[in-house]
Amino acid sequence: MEALEIIQRRVARELKPLSLVNLGIGLPTGVSKFVPDEYSVFFQSENGIIGMSARPPEGMEDEDLTDAGGGFVSALPGAATIDSAISFGLIRGGHVDATVLGGLEVDENGQLANWVVPGKMVPGMGGAMDLVTGARRVLVGMQHTARGRPKIVPKCTLPLTSLRRVTLIITDLAVIEPTDDGLVLRERAPDVSVETILENTTAKLIVPDTVPEMELSIRTLEEARRATSEAA
Amino acid sequence: MEALEIIQRRVARELKPLSLVNLGIGLPTGVSKFVPDEYSVFFQSENGIIGMSARPPEGMEDEDLTDAGGGFVSALPGAATIDSAISFGLIRGGHVDATVLGGLEVDENGQLANWVVPGKMVPGMGGAMDLVTGARRVLVGMQHTARGRPKIVPKCTLPLTSLRRVTLIITDLAVIEPTDDGLVLRERAPDVSVETILENTTAKLIVPDTVPEMELSIRTLEEARRATSEAA
Amino acid sequence: MKEAITPQQAAEIIPDGAVLAIGGFMGVGSPHRVIDALVEAGRKDLTVIGNDAGRPDFGIGRLVHARAVKKLIASHIGLNPESQKQMIAGEMEIDLVPQGTLAERLRAAGHGLGGVLTKTAIGTIAAEGKRIIEIDGEEWLYEPPLPADFALIHADRADYIGNLTYQLTATNFNPIMAMAAKTVICEPRVIVPIGVIPPDDVRTPGVIVDHLIARV
Amino acid sequence: MKEAITPQQAAEIIPDGAVLAIGGFMGVGSPHRVIDALVEAGRKDLTVIGNDAGRPDFGIGRLVHARAVKKLIASHIGLNPESQKQMIAGEMEIDLVPQGTLAERLRAAGHGLGGVLTKTAIGTIAAEGKRIIEIDGEEWLYEPPLPADFALIHADRADYIGNLTYQLTATNFNPIMAMAAKTVICEPRVIVPIGVIPPDDVRTPGVIVDHLIARV
Numbered sequence: 033m034e035a036l037e038i039i040q041r042r043v044a045r046e047l048k049p050l051s052l053v054n055l056g057i058g059l060p061t062g063v064s065k066f067v068p069d070e071y072s073v074f075f076q077s078e079n080g081i082i083g084m085s086a087r088p089p090e091g092m093e094d095e096d097l098t099d100a101g102g103g104f105v106s107a108l109p110g111a112a113t114i115d116s117a118i119s120f121g122l123i124r125g126g127h128v129d130a131t132v133l134g135g136l137e138v139d140e141n142g143q144l145a146n147w148v149v150p151g152k153m154v155p156g157m158g159g160a161m162d163l164v165t166g167a168r169r170v171l172v173g174m175q176h177t178a179r180g181r182p183k184i185v186p187k188c189t190l191p192l193t194s195l196r197r198v199t200l201i202i203t204d205l206a207v208i209e210p211t212d213d214g215l216v217l218r219e220r221a222p223d224v225s226v227e228t229i230l231e232n233t234t235a236k237l238i239v240p241d242t243v244p245e246m247e248l249s250i251r252t253l254e255e256a257r258r259a260t261s262e263a264a
Numbered sequence: 265m266e267a268l269e270i271i272q273r274r275v276a277r278e279l280k281p282l283s284l285v286n287l288g289i290g291l292p293t294g295v296s297k298f299v300p301d302e303y304s305v306f307f308q309s310e311n312g313i314i315g316m317s318a319r320p321p322e323g324m325e326d327e328d329l330t331d332a333g334g335g336f337v338s339a340l341p342g343a344a345t346i347d348s349a350i351s352f353g354l355i356r357g358g359h360v361d362a363t364v365l366g367g368l369e370v371d372e373n374g375q376l377a378n379w380v381v382p383g384k385m386v387p388g389m390g391g392a393m394d395l396v397t398g399a400r401r402v403l404v405g406m407q408h409t410a411r412g413r414p415k416i417v418p419k420c421t422l423p424l425t426s427l428r429r430v431t432l433i434i435t436d437l438a439v440i441e442p443t444d445d446g447l448v449l450r451e452r453a454p455d456v457s458v459e460t461i462l463e464n465t466t467a468k469l470i471v472p473d474t475v476p477e478m479e480l481s482i483r484t485l486e487e488a489r490r491a492t493s494e495a496a
Numbered sequence: 497m498k499e500a501i502t503p504q505q506a507a508e509i510i511p512d513g514a515v516l517a518i519g520g521f522m523g524v525g526s527p528h529r530v531i532d533a534l535v536e537a538g539r540k541d542l543t544v545i546g547n548d549a550g551r552p553d554f555g556i557g558r559l560v561h562a563r564a565v566k567k568l569i570a571s572h573i574g575l576n577p578e579s580q581k582q583m584i585a586g587e588m589e590i591d592l593v594p595q596g597t598l599a600e601r602l603r604a605a606g607h608g609l610g611g612v613l614t615k616t617a618i619g620t621i622a623a624e625g626k627r628i629i630e631i632d633g634e635e636w637l638y639e640p641p642l643p644a645d646f647a648l649i650h651a652d653r654a655d656y657i658g659n660l661t662y663q664l665t666a667t668n669f670n671p672i673m674a675m676a677a678k679t680v681i682c683e684p685r686v687i688v689p690i691g692v693i694p695p696d697d698v699r700t701p702g703v704i705v706d707h708l709i710a711r712v
Numbered sequence: 713m714k715e716a717i718t719p720q721q722a723a724e725i726i727p728d729g730a731v732l733a734i735g736g737f738m739g740v741g742s743p744h745r746v747i748d749a750l751v752e753a754g755r756k757d758l759t760v761i762g763n764d765a766g767r768p769d770f771g772i773g774r775l776v777h778a779r780a781v782k783k784l785i786a787s788h789i790g791l792n793p794e795s796q797k798q799m800i801a802g803e804m805e806i807d808l809v810p811q812g813t814l815a816e817r818l819r820a821a822g823h824g825l826g827g828v829l830t831k832t833a834i835g836t837i838a839a840e841g842k843r844i845i846e847i848d849g850e851e852w853l854y855e856p857p858l859p860a861d862f863a864l865i866h867a868d869r870a871d872y873i874g875n876l877t878y879q880l881t882a883t884n885f886n887p888i889m890a891m892a893a894k895t896v897i898c899e900p901r902v903i904v905p906i907g908v909i910p911p912d913d914v915r916t917p918g919v920i921v922d923h924l925i926a927r928v
Contacts, residue, residue, distance in 0.1 A: 050703075051703075052703040052704075078811065079738075079763075079884055080880075080884050081880065081881050082701045082703060095882075096882035097880045100737070100738075109690050110690040110691055110693075110702065112702065113696045114701060114883070115883050115884060115887050115888060116737075116812075116883075117607075117888050119815075120816070121603075121606060121812075122701070123812060124608030124812055124831070125608035127704050154806075154808075155789060156786065156790060157810050157811075157833075158810075159812065162812035162832045165832045166832070191836060192835065194833075195834060195836070282713060304713055306919045311524070311668055312664070313664065326664065327666075328525065328652075328664040328665060329664045330521075330665050331665075332522075334575070341907030342875060343911040345665065347662075347670075348547070348595070348596075348668050348669045349672050351599075352595060353819075353823030355596060355824075357822050357824035358824060385574075386573070386574075386580055386590075387573060387574025387575075388570065388572040388574060389571060389617075389622060390594075390595055391596065393620065393622065394595060397617075397618075398596075398615070423620060424620050426616075426620065604829075610830065611829050611847060611852075613826030613829075615826075629826070629845065631826055631827060634826070638847070640847070661912070662912070663912060664911060695880060696878070696883075697913070
């Protein structure tokens with residue numbers, strides 16, 4: 033399985049049926065492929081829609097219906113349009129159950145940097161700072177390393193997106209949970225050893241006695257309900 | 265002419281064609297009777313409508329279309345419904361051109377008291393504090409005296425509605441403009457002498473050499489346009 | 497996706513002492529059947545946030561009349577003599593808040609903001625004891641967010657996701673309160689199938705609504 | 713009641729150096745014909761408030777590309793390399809603001825509020841030099857209102873009063889900016905007779921709209 037698919041499948045298992053979820057542009061957007069329709073997860077796009085769905089068939093696009101990257105999307109039955117003030121009211125006000133975002137770095141405090149590489153790439157924070165600060169659960173989905181360089185580091189060298197500790201870090205190698213005590217290694221990707229994870233991580237990781245392999249199958253609605261209500 | 269009609273007719277002459285106007289409950293509401301439809305003044309009711317009009321014929325009332333006192337009203341073509349946050353955003357944000365409010369007292373600072381008589385009558389301020397603080401022009405329309413007791417006083421004895429100086433005081437006896445120098449007597453009601461006004465006012469009034477009689481006729485659209493663009 | 501419940505079931509969810517934001521303006525756009533159910537269930541010690549005290553037999557006034565309200569946070573109580581009586585007798589605490597400030601305080605709670613900075617009420621008795629924050633030499637009154645345990649709101653149409661539309665002046669505080677409460681209970685005039693309300697007509701997105709009251 | 717004007721007439725109203733709030737999100741829901749007219753008229757030294765820098769040939773990006781913008785206040789410029797180039801060369805000042813904060817700062821300006829208290833950006837470089845206000849032991853970042861001289865917005869339908877409706881994600885910042893500017897210029901897709909838009913469909917009341925752009 034490709035790295036991307038591992039991350040997206042594992043993130044998808046975190047999403048709760050009937051919840052409101054914001055997916056960042058890029059890798060996070062692809063998570064929706066692994067979320068069955070019957071979950072009735074409401075995907076918010078911060079540019080102003082709840083109930084966003086996939087790109088429509090060619091010729092059926094609407095220039096007024098796009099995601100936060102400007103790409104064409106469609107709306108599910110029961111979708112709702114909102115303006116930018118309400119969209120971010122939902123985000124800051126704790127109404128968004130989960131956000132999935134990419135990362136440039138995450139550190140031992142569980143703090144995320146994902147919006148700027150000073151002097152090189154200055155895209156701006158867009159909605160990321162509001163999302164990381166306000167969403168109930170912040171899921172970082174990213175490659176474990178970038179061109180061989182570890183992205184889970186002792187201390188972020190890039191400017192932070194928020195002081196808030198993220199909820200979970202999901203990579204192609206591992207699932208890591210930031211806690212009061214530090215980063216805890218919760219799961220490893222199929223056929224990936226704890227040693228490999230440690231070699232590719234400069235941050236200190238707390239390694240429990242057993243580190244199970246990630247489950248990557250898509251849960252049935254009933255399984256998803258049970259699993260996510262335990263987690264919440 | 266009755267006191268009420270004098271006040272309402274004179275207030276109506278202050279209203280600018282095409283402007284957004286909020287009328288308080290009671291005397292102020294009646295001002296609209298003297299504002300020709302062709303002015304296209306937009307009446308806001310702070311409970312959530314712009315483009316409010318008179319009570320509909322019996323049997324055509326709608327329980328969801330009321331003014332701020334809970335009375336049935338109708339909506340003109342082009343009316344707009346708004347929620348309470350936008351309604352008061354318009355008021356505080358300076359988008360309301362004029363508000364007409366009743367008064368219990370106005371003093372030499374041009375400050376208004378109109379929402380509470382401690383220990384006796386505690387209705388609450390409703391939207392009055394926002395209106396007096398935020399509307400571009402604040403027109404106080406009230407009887408000059410209450411049971412013979414002057415209401416235009418040196419210093420309000422009742423709790424203020426706002427620190428803001430009102431724009432104009434219009435009574436059944438006079439038009440008085442609060443200025444940096446104090447209260448200036450601008451006009452007197454038909455057949456009312458300056459002496460009568462002074463006798464019924466405990467506040468110090470600045471009396472110019474000439475104090476013309478109020479005009480109470482209803483202006484044509486063209487006259488209203490000219491007069492109110494000069495005033496603004 | 498949301499099973500409609502009865503007003504009685506809604507009243508059972510709400511404990512004595514709860515903080516309720518109740519929509520409506522002089523009872524217009526209030527959730528009357530839920531209010532009646534609370535009265536019938538004998539709820540007490542409630543803190544009620546609403547625009548006004550309604551009338552003794554209508555809107556929030558029904559709760560006041562039933563002595564279910566310990567504290568009322570509102571902008572106006574003038575048309576309900578019972579409220580004034582209970583206030584003067586010290587039986588009900590009343591916190592009077594300017595209407596625009598009330599709307600923004602509720603909105604701040606629902607939108608994750610730290611409070612409201614307004615000119616309204618500065619220098620009046622309604623600002624006594626409250627914090628003034630100076631910004632570039634200008635004074636602003638700080639008013640804190642006003643969250644509720646439950647929002648009890650009225651709507652015109654709902655679908656079974658909970659998407660809501662409002663009609664005319666029955667809109668008022670309802671959409672703002674829907675954002676400001678942990679649990680949102682809505683009494684719509686009708687419930688329509690999912691997909692019937694166009695996305696641009698939705699004023700309150702259904703994901704934040706917890707319970708719908710079934711039609712009579 | 714409002715005579716529709718051409719984009720060229722709109723551009724004539726707007727002087728060099730003006731502060732413009734321009735609606736749209738990656739150009740979706742932007743007033744493209746007014747933007748083009750500003751470029752053709754050779755406007756310069758503009759301060760532009762908008763969600764993003766669009767793309768070089770689309771939305772706000774067209775103004776950036778024409779070097780009409782002295783300062784850009786936006787949340788995102790990543791899809792317009794020209795913006796990054798001009799910023800790094802020191803030719804255009806860029807003030808990056810979190811998207812939710814941008815929306816609330818515009819709203820505060822339009823709604824008569826003294827600013828915004830948010831948790832967003834606290835402790836990051838986006839909060840450097842900014843005021844922190846402590847409330848009950850909690851820290852909030854203070855962000856000032858963001859008013860504009862002109863709002864240049866897009867709408868779906870307008871009537872001749874200026875009442876506006878928006879469609880789907882073309883809504884975004886448009887209704888918020890309409891409240892935040894001294895002069896509001898709207899480019900609707902169509903203009904319909906007064907009375908055609910139901911009161912509950914209006915998202916921006918016409919009284920605050922100053923000019924409508926006529927159809928092509």
